[in-house]
Amino acid sequence: xxxxxxxxxxxxxxxxxxxxxxxxxxxxxxxxxxxxxxxxxxxxxxxxxxxxxxxxxxxxxxxxxxxxxxxxxxxxxxxxxxxxxxxxxxxxxxxxxxxxxxxxxxxxxxxxxxxxxxxxxxxxxxxxxxxxxxxxxxxxxxxxxxxxxxxxxxxxxxxxxxxxxxxxxxxxxxxxxxxxxxxxxxxxxxxxxxxxxxxxxxxxxxxxxxxxxxxxxxxxxxxxxxxxxxxxxxxxxxxxxxxxxxxxxxxxxxxxxxxxxxxxxxxxxxxxxxxxxxxxxxxxxxxxxxxxxxxxxxxxxxxxxxxxxxxxxxxxxxxxxxxxxxxxxxxxxxxxxxxxxxxxxxxxxxxxxxxxxxxxxxxxxxxx
Numbered sequence: 001x002x003x004x005x006x007x008x009x010x011x012x013x014x015x016x017x018x019x020x021x022x023x024x025x026x027x028x029x030x031x032x033x034x035x036x037x038x039x040x041x042x043x044x045x046x047x048x049x050x051x052x053x054x055x056x057x058x059x060x061x062x063x064x065x066x067x068x069x070x071x072x073x074x075x076x077x078x079x080x081x082x083x084x085x086x087x088x089x090x091x092x093x094x095x096x097x098x099x100x101x102x103x104x105x106x107x108x109x110x111x112x113x114x115x116x117x118x119x120x121x122x123x124x125x126x127x128x129x130x131x132x133x134x135x136x137x138x139x140x141x142x143x144x145x146x147x148x149x150x151x152x153x154x155x156x157x158x159x160x161x162x163x164x165x166x167x168x169x170x171x172x173x174x175x176x177x178x179x180x181x182x183x184x185x186x187x188x189x190x191x192x193x194x195x196x197x198x199x200x201x202x203x204x205x206x207x208x209x210x211x212x213x214x215x216x217x218x219x220x221x222x223x224x225x226x227x228x229x230x231x232x233x234x235x236x237x238x239x240x241x242x243x244x245x246x247x248x249x250x251x252x253x254x255x256x257x258x259x260x261x262x263x264x265x266x267x268x269x270x271x272x273x274x275x276x277x278x279x280x281x282x283x284x285x286x287x288x289x290x291x292x293x294x295x296x297x298x299x300x301x302x303x304x305x306x307x308x309x310x311x312x313x314x315x316x317x318x319x320x321x322x323x324x325x326x327x328x329x330x331x332x333x334x335x336x337x338x339x340x341x342x343x344x345x346x347x348x349x350x351x352x353x354x355x356x357x358x359x360x361x362x363x364x365x366x367x368x
Contacts, residue, residue: 020080028073032066039065056115064108071100099155106151113143138188138222139195183240184223190239191222199242204251211245213237255290255314256323262334263306268343272299272307278337283313286333288326290316306346 039062046054075097117140200206200217206227207214215229225242227235264272280297283289296312311334315326338345 021077024073024076024080028070031073032069035065035069036062053116056112056119059115060108060111064104064111067107068101068104071097071104095159098158102151102155102158106147109147110144113140113147116140139192183238186240186243187223187238190241190243191220191225193243194220194225194239199247200249200251204249207248207250208245209248211241213245253318255293255316256318256320258311258313258315258327258330260311260331261300262309262311262338263303263346264309264338264343265346266305266307268341269307271341271343272309275337275341275343276309278341279309279311279334282333282337283311283330286326286330288315288317288329290314303346305349 039058042058043055043062046058049055075094078094078097117136121136194200202217202220205214205216213227213235215227215235217225218228218234219226220239223239225237225239227237229235264275268275276297276299280295283295283297284291289295290313293314294312295314296310298310300308300310302308311330313330315323317323317326335345
């Protein structure tokens with residue numbers, strides 16, 4: 001290094017440390033230009049993908065990354081100056097370099113959260129899906145707030161501030177606020193659970209066997225979910241409730257079930273087997289029945305006043321109105337099959353046998 005310094009001084013007239021500063025500046029400029037080209041290429045590639053994460057990552061990293069490169073270059077230049085110039089502010093300059101890098105990371109995370117939220121909403125609108133702007137906006141703001149708070153605390157510690165007392169005060173204050181706003185926080189995290197797990201969405205029909213909740217979901221916010229009951233009354237359910245109850249989502253069923261018991265008269269016992277076989281054959285070719293699912297048609301039991309046949313099958317449609325059309329057609333065809341075999345559907349009857357009232361009994365029939 002000494003020989004290089006002497007050579008530069010004698011033949012070029014430039015000190016080594018000055019040449020180092022110039023070299024660092026040139027490398028920083030070149031690296032900055034290369035990074036811009038690579039980021040533009042990456043943006044073109046990610047624009048063709050379906051995921052929202054890569055677009056947000058590249059779009060958010062562009063400016064913070066370029067600023068961070070200049071901060072790193074300035075740090076190297078400060079270290080060169082530190083060896084040659086005895087100036088006290090160099091240490092502070094290096095600390096500011098670290099703060100700048102922390103700021104760049106925080107800047108990237110804040111932009112990343114915003115772009116992810118924007119991209120999620122845009123992709124859902126393109127697919128024609130409902131967008132819960134309130135929940136997305138709440139999550140973005142929460143991520144930004146946490147990022148800024150952590151960045152400020154880290155930067156303060158880097159600059160030499162004593163933050164232990166502040167953290168202790170914040171911890172005590174956080175506990176107090178947590179107790180005071182536990183219901184609000186419970187509802188918020190309940191909404192966060194709904195957003196992440198997606199047990200239901202806007203426009204879906206849900207119900208709970210644990211609570212008197214049933215209807216169509218209209219709106220999901222960070223505090224409550226609005227459900228429109230079938231009598232058209234709105235039901236406002238705190239989101240914390242959904243973390244402790246069972247929720248059924250019939251809107252996501254794959255099939256609807258037909259489960260009926262058909263009773264025949266005891267006088268029709270001889271035709272039960274052919275009726276069962278014909279009903280099963282009818283269901284297997286019915287256009288509204290999914291024969292690949294469980295299909296059961298069997299004589300099930302001797303009932304109190306009927307011979308019971310169990311019919312158990314699934315329709316292809318899950319639409320409530322269409323399901324009832326299919327079910328009606330199935331029941332009518334079952335009635336026609338029973339009629340063709342000369343049988344009848346049983347209805348509850350009772351036969352009363354009175355002692356001593358039969359033919360030949362002494363005293364004849366009693367007066368009723």
